[in-house]
Amino acid sequence: xxxxxxxxxxxxxxxxxxxxxxxxxxxxxxxxxxxxxxxxxxxxxxxxxxxxxxxxxxxxxxxxxxxxxxxxxxxxxxxxxxxxxxxxxxxxxxxxxxxxxxxxxxxxxxxxxxxxxxxxxxxxxxxxxxxxxxxxxxxxxxxxxxxxxxxxxxxxxxxxxxxxxxxxxxxxxxxxxxxxxxxxxxxxxxxxxxxxxxxxxxxxxxxxxxxxxxxxxxxxxxxxxxxxxxxxxxxxxxxxxxxxxxxxxxxxxxxxxxxxxxxxxxxxxxxxxxxxxxxxxx
Numbered sequence: 001x002x003x004x005x006x007x008x009x010x011x012x013x014x015x016x017x018x019x020x021x022x023x024x025x026x027x028x029x030x031x032x033x034x035x036x037x038x039x040x041x042x043x044x045x046x047x048x049x050x051x052x053x054x055x056x057x058x059x060x061x062x063x064x065x066x067x068x069x070x071x072x073x074x075x076x077x078x079x080x081x082x083x084x085x086x087x088x089x090x091x092x093x094x095x096x097x098x099x100x101x102x103x104x105x106x107x108x109x110x111x112x113x114x115x116x117x118x119x120x121x122x123x124x125x126x127x128x129x130x131x132x133x134x135x136x137x138x139x140x141x142x143x144x145x146x147x148x149x150x151x152x153x154x155x156x157x158x159x160x161x162x163x164x165x166x167x168x169x170x171x172x173x174x175x176x177x178x179x180x181x182x183x184x185x186x187x188x189x190x191x192x193x194x195x196x197x198x199x200x201x202x203x204x205x206x207x208x209x210x211x212x213x214x215x216x217x218x219x220x221x222x223x224x225x226x227x228x229x230x231x232x233x234x235x236x237x238x239x240x241x242x243x244x245x246x247x248x249x250x251x252x253x254x255x256x257x258x259x260x261x262x263x264x265x266x267x268x269x270x271x272x273x274x275x276x277x278x279x280x281x282x
Contacts, residue, residue, distance in 0.1 A: 002031035003273050004060060004238035006205075009262050011246045012036040015044055019051050024263075028270050032058030034238050036249075037089040037101065049096035060203075060236065061093035061101040070108035071128035072121040072155060079128055086132040086143075094139040100236070101136075102144040102177050102203045105129075106165060107155040109148075110252075117155045125155065126168035133171035144177040144203040149185040152253070157186045159193040166200045175202035178228070179240070184209050184219050191227040198231040206273055207240040212259030214239055215272035225280040237277065239269045 005025055007014050014035045022033055035048070052059050063086070065071070071082040086105060093101055106125045113121075129143065136143050145165065147156040156162045159178065166176045176197050180190075187193040194201075208217035215221060242255045243262055250256075259265075 001234055001277055002058070002236045003029070003270055004032040004034050004058075004236045005030055005266060005269070006034040006062065006238055006240040008036065008249065009241055009243050009245070009265065012249045013039050013044075014048060016047060016051070022052065022057060023055060025266060026055050026057050028267055029274070030057070030270060032060055032236065034060045034062050034102070034240075035096070037061045037063045037092055040088055040092070042092060042095055045092040045095040049098075053097055059093070059096040059098040060238065061089060061096070061098050062103040063089045063101055063105045064103050064109045065105050065107075067108045067111045070111060071105070071125045072107045073124075079124060083128050083131050086128070087135045090132065090136050090139060090141055094141060099140060100142050100144060100203055102146055102205070104146050104148045104153055104156070105143075106145040107153055110152055112154055117161070121155060122165055122168055125165060129165075129169045129174050130171050133169065133174040136173040137171075141173065142202050143174045145174070146177050146179055146205075147182055147186070149182045157182075159183070159187065159197040163196055163200060176200045177203035177205065179205035179207060180219050180221070180224055181205070181207035181209065181211065181240070190220065190223050194224070194227040194231065198233070201231065201233055202235060204228060204233065204235065204237050205240045206237050206269075210259050211240075211242045211255065213241065213265045213272070214269045215276075216260070216268070221272075221276055222280070225276040229277075229280045229282045232282075237273050239265070239273065241265045241269065
């Protein structure tokens with residue numbers, strides 16, 4: 001088991017100015033950080049990877065796509081743009097030494113058809129993800145698409161929908177992930193949701209209902225950690241919390257306030273995840 005932190009608490013574009021913060025996270029005990037892969041600039045990932053390696057930290061990636069890079073678009077050119085963006089992200093996280101890319105890249109963020117998800121949309125997404133999985137396999141990287149709540153996407157809101165998509169992709173480098181925040185909105189049972197995604201689960205986000213410090217809200221983390229432990233999962237538990245520091249990103253995801261002081265989230269969240277994992281370890 002490893003504990004990570006998503007760097008969205010600082011910015012969507014991590015550069016050398018954030019290396020001091022990563023050193024602080026290392027001192028707290030974190031095993032790795034998760035960085036957004038929107039920037040196409042390879043040099044910044046090379047630099048990040050070299051720095052992370054020098055302090056024995058790991059780097060994972062996360063990615064979302066917009067309507068011009070939508071894997072479920074009816075326009076083949078837009079679907080190709082989605083594949084190109086995924087390949088670029090794979091190359092960049094490889095440059096940073098990472099092994100995983102998570103996020104809602106199965107479809108465009110906050111882009112709604114005003115219909116329920118259609119089977120042909122799952123099939124379009126699967127075709128793009130399968131091709132991306134082939135590219136990821138060459139670099140030893142796993143793609144873990146993420147279900148989001150109904151206000152942020154419509155193709156995959158639940159673990160059952162995500163499992164359906166991953167099964168359609170049918171590629172060993174395309175798995176799935178569980179996120180406690182989105183599950184809190186969409187699932188009827190945390191345990192059942194985790195059991196559904198368990199056979200393909202390769203990443204976990206620990207995120208409180210208000211996106212603040214894990215353990216200080218109302219999500220039943222005892223149930224979640226117990227259910228995850230019973231699956232035999234031994235990968236990253238990555239804390240995902242948000243702030244207003246990156247204003248453009250905060251506005252895009254409707255984050256209108258800071259939920260807890262940033263370093264309180266980092267320190268208290270780490271200790272909470274460590275204690276919960278130890279408590280429920282099978």
